[in-house]
Amino acid sequence: MLCRRFAVIKLWPHVKAAEDEVIERLKIAAKSLNLECLVVDSFARLIHQPYTQLTRDDVDFVLSLHFETPKRFDIFSFVTLWNPLQFYYERGYRKLTRHLLTHDDFLSTASASGDDHILRLISNDPKRDGPLFRFYPTLSGPILEPAEGDRKLFYVGINWEKMSRKAGRHDGLLALLDKTGDLRIYGPKIFGGVDVWEGFQSYAGSVPFDGVSVVRLIHAAGISLVLSSAAHREAEMMSCRIFESAAAGAVIVCDENPFARRFFGDSLLYIDTTLPPEETFGQVQSHLDWIKSEPVKARQMAKQAQGIFRENFRLDTCLERIYHELPARKQKLECLYAPKRREEKIRVVFLMPEFRFEVLEQHIASCLAQKNVAIRGVVAMDDRDAEIMGPRVRSRLSESPAALEMVPVHFTERRPDGSLKRRRTAGEVFSEVLAYLVQEEYVCIVAPHERLFSDHLSSLLRTLQDAEGAGCAWSDMLLAHRSDGQDQADLCDDPDASNSADDAPIGNGRFLFRFSAIQTRLQTALPYLDAFAMHLLFGTSKSVPTRRCTLVSARQDCRGEPPAVVPAGLEREILIDYAPEVFRAEAHREREEPEQPQRPTSLRLDGMTPEEKTKLAVDLAHAIPLPEVLKKLAFGVYRLWLRFARP
Secondary structure, eight states: OOOSEEEEEOSOTTSOOHHHHHHHHHHHHHHHTTOEEEEEOTTSBBSSTTOOBOOTTTOSOEEEOOSSSOOOSSSOEEEEOOSOHHHHHHHOHHHHHHHHHTSSEEEBOSOHHHHHHHHHHTTTOTTOOOOOSBOOSOOOOOOOOOOOTTOEEEEEOOOGGGGGTOOOTTHHHHHHHHTTTOEEEESOSEETTEETTTTOTTEEEOOOSSSSHHHHHHHHHEEEEEOOOHHHHHHTOOOTHHHHHHHTTOEEEEEOOHHHHHHHGGGSEEEOTTSOHHHHHHHHHHHHHHHHHOHHHHHHHHHHHHHHHHHHTOHHHHHHHHHHHHHHHHHHHHHHHSOSOTTSEEEEEEEESSOOHHHHHHHHHHHHHOOSOEEEEEEEEEHHHHHHHHHHHHHHHHHSOSOEEEEEEOSEEEOTTSOEEEEOOHHHHHHHHHHHTOOSSEEEEEOTTEEEOTTHHHHHHHHHHHOTTOSEEEEEEEEEEEETTEEEEEEOOOOOTTOOTTSOOOOSTTEEEEGGGSOGGGGGTGGGOSTTHHHHHHHTSOEEEEEEEEEEEOOOSSTTSOOOSSOHHHHHHHHHHHOHHHHOOHHHHHHHSOOOOOOOSOOOGGGSOHHHHHHHHHHHHHHSOOOHHHHHHHHHHHHHHHHHHOO
16 A cells, blocks of 8 residues: 655755755655655665654655665665766766666656666566656646746756866857857856856856746746757757746757657757857857747747646656556566565575674564565574573564574584683584575575565575576675765675685675575585685575665674684685686686796886986887888987987
8 A cells, every 4th residue: 555655865965966956846746746755865764853764664665866876775766767878887887787777666768778778787687677657857837827038048057067177068159148148047156166157247146956946037037048968969868957948938949959859849949059159159049039039939839848848747747657557566566576486485594693682683674574485584593692592582583473483503612611612614504504404495594784675585586486497596785884974885796706805795695595406515615614605605506696686784894703713715725626617716826826026117217327228218219119121220310410419
């Protein structure tokens, strides 16, 4: 059942940006539909007091407006496809593209290149579906009756290129228009510490990000200049300018963006911004002259554009369509990755080598969250902790509806007086778990620093069911940490069984193993491994990815971890002994090769004698790939010059 409440992410809480205007417009549109729009950070926490962490029970979905961060919360999410491919390429294509796939669904802006970007990524994944809903950077109101206004050309922007001391993308055209007195420029005066509109006499001030003021300013001007970046034109994507200008009832002078031509047709006046600025300026001037000489026809053109906006692009209409089809859409997407045989059981082992109440609660929450799967969960506690804290843990588990029981496991070896003798390796613990706690066909081992999203085990199980020959399925993983006093969670690279102990952790709970596919001969290596125990289990399995990000790991590095029981170098050698084709890493090959003498990395001319400099010059000259006859001629000329140049 829908709660008629959704959330939108504000990525930069302390910076005013274009997203703020979109958020304000979302609030207005939501209110008109009797919906509530909450503003949250990238973890789906309210950005204002009480900073509550939202859950699936609090909102129907979370809307992400940007590719900057992956999904970091366990709530159904949409991501907007509002950015051209060029923006991904300039900022890190592969990483930012993968961020898109962490979300549950995609909102199209009617751009073939934007939609095809997603369709390429999921083309071989039957568990994903392409965009269904269209959603634009638009607004629901105010919608104002077309009027002549002041017959000034309205333009608004940040001119962000100036922050890198570059010319603005339309500086040439705007500079020419600035001299005519027909232009009004709005936007922040200072952005990033730079006066981005310095030198423009037409600059009229900033506009509050309140969702309505810019529309009223456009209406007062009467004419709006809508310009796209080259990347937006290539992608056939439009910014919010065209929508707010149509709502304002202004006559729109627009560049040749194919989106505008396709949807607004001859209700706009077009200019070619690929021409030299002087020629584009001439086109603008011609349009301005026509608007002033034909006010009735110009107003009729503005009315036509506004009608197209009303019918196709109002934000409240977009939201209403989403809400109308949201339950069916969620059900369809969930069915795509739900297990075919939900009765097949999974043994989930939640590790707790040291008793911590917050870890117990996190494991209970992860267990309770799982959907569409039959699981048998155990909380594996150290046997010494179980003696002391067992009654408390059993009492807590009995109060919870989670399918969990407590099981003592030998995480440590102790002396008769109870003091610690040694910590057992992770491989020894895994061996005990696999030998005595697993009777099911599937097993997942969850570390104490890991939290599972609700679709984690169901998507893993479905992936294994679809790949009958595979022994392991794995999900993408977030690595949580703090940077500059802020919480972060970054998308982890694909698991690499040949990585080193210094690399990002490979994870535990992101893997679901088919128990019957685990090799019995693993026992010759597994008990002797600690940091690389999961590397062995994963690396020796035929694995398939879910391509869903459904687990968060709070483990950041080795600080605070117990000291290594086995030297990392020895673990690597054991892995190579067991499966050299998998674990013979480049680092090992380098150790076997004879050490090469180091060469100087740089030469300092000021430290060389004249003789050394001369020898260096001769060596460099001989190294030039020229025919021998030319080299002889050059050296002959040099010797002749040297003879007469000497005093």
